[in-house]
Amino acid sequence: MRYLTIALTKGRLAKKALALLEASGITCDEMHTDSRKLIFVNEELKIKFFLAKATDVPTYVEYGAADIGVVGKDTILEERKNLYEVLDLGFGKCSMVVAGPPEMGALLTHNNAIRVATKYPNIAKDHFYNKKNQKVEIIKLNGSIELAPLVGLSEVIVDIVETGSTLRENGLVVLEQICPISARVVVNRVSLKMEQERIHRIIEGMKENL
């Protein structure tokens, strides 16, 4: 029997994803250590799992280096990899929105050539070009996106909102909703065919422990 490999997202989603694996019986003695080890193995179940940066999880799964991945819907939409999305885990809930200073709302109702700063250029393009047919300029940033309208880099941003406190504390508001976000399970296309039964069992195990 070959090993099945699961890629989990580091950071915000890690704790709940690891707890879910543990509750589903996919445990590993080293799971709770602070070692620098990158990959964990459950010899009995022939399952390996590792933690990777969010944007890399769809890449591991598309290439089959991981059979299964746990990753945010935002990353799935942005990375546009060829994967099966099989389960909504219902945690890591937040929203993808257009936000900015309240007075910038008026610029979204006409075909204004505004600037949009974001960590998610593909999601922003899809929203403005395809859904709204608005020819905006998209400026890619890698963090602290809320800074952009405060310093005049852009009129609005496309970003994640969870509690809303980052927006509030910076005088920004949600101007348009794009889509709800939560953690999802994705599966490699070939693995789903070749290892259907084992993958199905793992996913059922996760479902039962949500």
Ligand SMILES: Nc1ncnc2c1ncn2[C@@H]1O[C@H](COP(=O)(O)OP(=O)(O)OP(=O)(O)O)[C@@H](O)[C@H]1O
């Ligand atoms: N408030 C939030 N802000 C950002 N992501 C959130 C939030 N709440 C839930 N998430 C989900 O958690 C995932 C991982 O977020 P996290 O901030 O850990 O990684 P990241 O955005 O890739 O950070 P970094 O760029 O610092 O590595 C996101 O892709 C998203 O699906």
Ligand SMILES: O=P(O)(O)OC[C@H]1O[C@H](OP(=O)(O)OP(=O)(O)O)[C@H](O)[C@@H]1O
């Ligand atoms: O609505 P809130 O609860 O305030 O959460 C939303 C904020 O959290 C995320 O940033 P993160 O902490 O990942 O830092 P970053 O800006 O450097 O990406 C996101 O990009 C928002 O800035």
